[in-house]
Amino acid sequence: xxxxVEERVRGPRLLGPPRNRPAxxxxxxxxxxxxxxxxxxxxxxxxxxxxxxxxxxxxxxFFNPEKIVDAFPAIARGFWLDIKLFLLAEVLILIIxxxxxxxxxxxxxxxxxxxxxxxxxxxLIRGVPIILLILLLGFGVPALQLPGVPRSxxxxxxxxxxxxxxxxxAEVYRAGIESVHESQRMSxxxxxxxxxxxxxxxxxxxxxxxxxxxLLNGFVSLQKDVALVFVLGxxxxxxxxxxxxxxxxxxxxxxxxxxxxxxxxxxVARFTDWYTDRDRRRKxxxxx
Amino acid sequence: xxxxxxxxxxxxxxxxxxVLRDVDLSVGQHDVIxxxxxxxxxxxxxxxxxxxxxxxxxxxxLLDGVDITASSVNPNxxxxxxxxxxxxxxxxxxxxxxxxxxLSPRKVHDIAREEAEERARDLLDRxxxxxxxxxxxxRLSGGExxxxxxxxxxxxxxxxxxxxxVTSALDPELVAEVLNVIRGLKDQGxxxxxxxxxxxFARDVADRVCFLDQGRxxxxxxxxxxxxxxxxxxxxxxxxxxxxxxxx
Ligand SMILES: Nc1ncnc2c1ncn2[C@@H]1O[C@H](COP(=O)(O)OP(=O)(O)OP(=O)(O)O)[C@@H](O)[C@H]1O
Ligand SMILES: [Mg+2]
Numbered sequence: 001x002x003x004x005v006e007e008r009v010r011g012p013r014l015l016g017p018p019r020n021r022p023a024x025x026x027x028x029x030x031x032x033x034x035x036x037x038x039x040x041x042x043x044x045x046x047x048x049x050x051x052x053x054x055x056x057x058x059x060x061x062f063f064n065p066e067k068i069v070d071a072f073p074a075i076a077r078g079f080w081l082d083i084k085l086f087l088l089a090e091v092l093i094l095i096i097x098x099x100x101x102x103x104x105x106x107x108x109x110x111x112x113x114x115x116x117x118x119x120x121x122x123x124l125i126r127g128v129p130i131i132l133l134i135l136l137l138g139f140g141v142p143a144l145q146l147p148g149v150p151r152s153x154x155x156x157x158x159x160x161x162x163x164x165x166x167x168x169x170a171e172v173y174r175a176g177i178e179s180v181h182e183s184q185r186m187s188x189x190x191x192x193x194x195x196x197x198x199x200x201x202x203x204x205x206x207x208x209x210x211x212x213x214x215l216l217n218g219f220v221s222l223q224k225d226v227a228l229v230f231v232l233g234x235x236x237x238x239x240x241x242x243x244x245x246x247x248x249x250x251x252x253x254x255x256x257x258x259x260x261x262x263x264x265x266x267x268v269a270r271f272t273d274w275y276t277d278r279d280r281r282r283k284x285x286x287x288x
Numbered sequence: 289x290x291x292x293x294x295x296x297x298x299x300x301x302x303x304x305x306x307v308l309r310d311v312d313l314s315v316g317q318h319d320v321i322x323x324x325x326x327x328x329x330x331x332x333x334x335x336x337x338x339x340x341x342x343x344x345x346x347x348x349x350l351l352d353g354v355d356i357t358a359s360s361v362n363p364n365x366x367x368x369x370x371x372x373x374x375x376x377x378x379x380x381x382x383x384x385x386x387x388x389x390x391l392s393p394r395k396v397h398d399i400a401r402e403e404a405e406e407r408a409r410d411l412l413d414r415x416x417x418x419x420x421x422x423x424x425x426x427r428l429s430g431g432e433x434x435x436x437x438x439x440x441x442x443x444x445x446x447x448x449x450x451x452x453x454v455t456s457a458l459d460p461e462l463v464a465e466v467l468n469v470i471r472g473l474k475d476q477g478x479x480x481x482x483x484x485x486x487x488x489f490a491r492d493v494a495d496r497v498c499f500l501d502q503g504r505x506x507x508x509x510x511x512x513x514x515x516x517x518x519x520x521x522x523x524x525x526x527x528x529x530x531x532x533x534x535x536x
Contacts, residue, residue, distance in 0.1 A: 181377050183374055183376065183377035183378065184377060184380065186336070186341055186374065187374065187377070187378050187379075187380070187437075188380075189341060189367070190339050190341060190367055190370075190371075190372045190441075191367070191391065191392035191396065191440070191441075191444070192364045192365075192367040192368045192392055192396040192397075192444065193364070193391075193392065193395060193396060194364055197395055197396075201380075201391060201395065202380050202391075205382050206380075206381065206382055209382070
């Protein structure tokens with residue numbers, strides 16, 4: 001264990017290139033190793049799966065090309081509805097939760113009622129499983145048959161999603177608001193800005209920057225959870241896959257839906273990572 | 289004549305800790321008062337109380353003879369006639385220098401953007417920072433940042449300025465440029481209350497020096513008196529420590 005760390009990492013000098021290799025060559029070699037080892041790993045995994053006794057049955061039930069082609073149009077149409085619901089919900093969530101977080105961070109006795117309301121909303125909503133909220137609003141409210149109140153399942157499903165996610169996202173924003181240095185608030189107030197002006201022009205813009213990665217994580221999460229409204233009978237992607245499975249006794253529709261969801265969420269997840277990384281590096285560069 | 293600013297029997301505690309006790313202070317028109325005292329003696333709290341950024345428990349703070357701690361007074365209005373600059377993190381990092389300066393004139397004083405920007409440019413030129421208009425704060429030196437913070441406080445044309453150790457986060461070679469700005473304000477007759485650890489500066493610029501000790505103004509007088517013949521033992525000790533540290 002007396003061998004220096006560097007030496008161990010790079011392997012015996014005899015095989016490796018000289019020690020002061022330029023960084024770029026080092027990076028290229030690293031990438032090559034990564035690609036080769038990944039391919040080798042995947043090839044092994046695929047080989048193990050394809051040669052197993054269970055594979056033919058699995059393929060017939062889950063990866064049946066004919067069934068996938070068959071199921072695709074309806075599921076894709078349903079998935080498109082998922083995307084539209086997601087985008088609409090996300091925009092509203094970002095706005096509503098910000099307002100809740102701002103309400104929550106107001107100080108002074110005059111704002112106590114607003115603050116209390118925000119905290120109550122957050123606590124209550126976060127304590128209820130999202131699926132329960134969807135069932136409650138989606139089945140419960142239309143059943144009341146109140147005059148002037150919408151009965152559409154989509155409307156109430158969306159409302160449930162927005163309500164639930166707004167409570168969580170408000171906490172994300174609040175963490176951001178609290179991460180802004182107290183002097184910033186003092187400076188803003190000392191210039192005569194009201195609390196709300198100080199939040200709007202000074203605190204919130206900085207807060208948002210600090211929580212973008214967390215907000216992006218919320219995107220990925222919501223993009224999947226949108227599918228929960230299928231319990232209300234809304235014919236979105238998962239519902240269509242379910243119908244297909246019930247009709248054909250084949251699960252390739254589920255796989256199709258899975259693939260469609262991954263197609264959207266994986267890039268967003270990668271983007272989040274990339275952004276977070278870049279952000280951290282930039283902060284380090286500033287503080288150095 | 290009514291004093292510009294007057295503190296009467298001001299008391300403030302945080303939880304059980306008394307931070308200001310029975311503070312009496314009168315600041316005349318055009319006076320420059322320096323607050324000195326060891327860390328934790330209450331200098332910052334006093335300045336924040338005057339700016340209504342912390343509420344006091346007892347006593348009165350009179351600005352032009354009006355008690356500004358009364359509940360009928362709108363704190364935002366009070367702050368409009370007062371400028372304050374802190375030790376650090378004054379500037380808003382997401383705004384350019386120009387926007388930092390014009391924010392309050394535009395949003396609080398309802399001045400049109402063009403006019404506010406023109407005034408801001410004039411001020412920046414006057415303080416030798418004309419070329420920094422479009423920079424973001426993190427691209428300025430610490431001294432430049434503090435000078436911009438002073439300019440920003442001046443942009444709403446206050447007639448009382450509060451400074452809270454505005455140079456103590458700066459590298460020594462940057463201190464002078466900031467202090468010179470304050471000297472310039474004195475020459476224009478600005479009324480100022482300055483908390484500082486720069487004893488040479490205090491001796492030079494102050495009409496009166498107040499020594500704060502455990503939340504009390506233990507001693508006050510012309511700098512000559514305080515620095516060369518302090519009557520209180522605690523003041524002597526404090527000054528001795530400063531001298532030992534080579535800062536006087
Ligand atoms: N918000 C707060 N909550 C609780 N205690 C506080 C608060 N602000 C200040 N204090 C306490 O009040 C005392 C006086 O603080 P203050 O900042 O006014 O001192 P100071 O003279 O400005 O010191 P320094 O020279 O270090 O800036 C300190 O003991 C401090 O811990
Ligand atoms: Mg202080």
